[in-house]
Amino acid sequence: MGLFGFFKKRRAEKTMTYGGTTFQAPEPISNEEYQHKRQKEIDFLERKYDLSTVEGIMAIPVPKRKEQPTRGIPSVTGKIEYYLMIKGGQYEKDGQVELALACYRKANQLMPMSSTIYSYESYVRLPRYLRKLRRFEEARIEEAEIDALFGEKKHQVIEEQGWLERRNRKLFFDMRELGTDLVEATYIRCCCAECAQYRERVYSLSGQDRRFPKLPDALLYGNHDCGILLFPFIDGVSSMQTRDGKDLHGQRIIKYSNRPFIDDRTPDELRDMEEIRQKQTDDAIRERSRTDYNWLWEFMPELCPKSFSAYRRMQKAQTENFKKIVIEAKKHGRNIE
Numbered sequence: 129m130g131l132f133g134f135f136k137k138r139r140a141e142k143t144m145t146y147g148g149t150t151f152q153a154p155e156p157i158s159n160e161e162y163q164h165k166r167q168k169e170i171d172f173l174e175r176k177y178d179l180s181t182v183e184g185i186m187a188i189p190v191p192k193r194k195e196q197p198t199r200g201i202p203s204v205t206g207k208i209e210y211y212l213m214i215k216g217g218q219y220e221k222d223g224q225v226e227l228a229l230a231c232y233r234k235a236n237q238l239m240p241m242s243s244t245i246y247s248y249e250s251y252v253r254l255p256r257y258l259r260k261l262r263r264f265e266e267a268r269i270e271e272a273e274i275d276a277l278f279g280e281k282k283h284q285v286i287e288e289q290g291w292l293e294r295r296n297r298k299l300f301f302d303m304r305e306l307g308t309d310l311v312e313a314t315y316i317r318c319c320c321a322e323c324a325q326y327r328e329r330v331y332s333l334s335g336q337d338r339r340f341p342k343l344p345d346a347l348l349y350g351n352h353d354c355g356i357l358l359f360p361f362i363d364g365v366s367s368m369q370t371r372d373g374k375d376l377h378g379q380r381i382i383k384y385s386n387r388p389f390i391d392d393r394t395p396d397e398l399r400d401m402e403e404i405r406q407k408q409t410d411d412a413i414r415e416r417s418r419t420d421y422n423w424l425w426e427f428m429p430e431l432c433p434k435s436f437s438a439y440r441r442m443q444k445a446q447t448e449n450f451k452k453i454v455i456e457a458k459k460h461g462r463n464i465e
């Protein structure tokens with residue numbers, strides 16, 4: 129969310145820097161060009177690997193080290209692990225069980241080594257399919273591995289370990305290079321009450337420059353994912369653009385940075401934040417339903433609907449059949465909501 133907002137803001141400049149890497153904004157291409165590019169990527173991967181046999185798929189080597197980020201925006205669709213997921217989906221649809229499983233398995237081995245960060249949802253294709261096949265023990269083994277990889281961050285991207293330390297080291301290094309003690313904290317639209325107070329100000333890192341507030345520890349070491357970015361700020365050179373598009377210079381930056389530290393989120397901003405929270409709650413409910421559904425699928429197959437989406441529909445509508453499932457599950461000691 130923070131990254132997206134930032135990207136949008138800088139879009140006019142065609143490049144952006146994030147986490148020390150400069151990205152070039154892609155030139156817009158037509159759908160035809162896009163399809164052509166995709167087909168070339170697919171042809172290349174199909175030539176390079178044998179994806180028609182389980183042995184061929186399992187023989188795809190897994191890099192020992194994590195892939196270094198490429199310069200520019202890498203083509204995710206051209207990556208073998210990404211293509212394996214698509215291929216697995218096709219095999220699954222065609223009822224080619226072992227080929228589909230091999231694709232998902234190999235993709236799960238490759239994803240942690242990729243410079244692309246894949247979501248939890250990408251990894252769980254494998255155990256979900258195993259459950260569909262009623263291969264519960266195998267599914268549980270895969271789920272345990274994925275859970276170990278993600279920990280509590282199931283619905284977030286895996287955050288690289290030590291990300292904050294690395295960001296800070298780079299920030300301090302850049303500040304030293306530029307000979308400045310000042311830091312600009314960016315404006316972000318969707319954030320918590322704490323970040324709302326801290327956003328969009330210039331701070332003194334050491335606290336020795338009394339004209340500016342001291343940079344709060346929460347911004348340096350806090351683990352919010354609200355997304356405030358920190359940049360070196362050069363007194364007398366840098367200007368500051370406020371959320372309403374005003375360019376501030378000199379004394380006005382000092383005054384603005386010292387405005388009261390309050391949660392100044394507007395009704396619009398609060399509503400957006402509320403929507404994000406709601407989405408997180410919905411995701412949590414969905415996750416809970418998924419576990420319930422998996423339980424039904426394993427232990428009460430005679431009552432379980434054929435697909436998760438069908439289950440979700442009856443759950444949302446609270447149909448008579450759904451209520452029956454709840455009662456039956458309770459008899460087996462399982463509370464379903």
Ligand SMILES: [Zn+2]
Nearest residue numbers: 320323352354
């Ligand atoms: Zn926050």
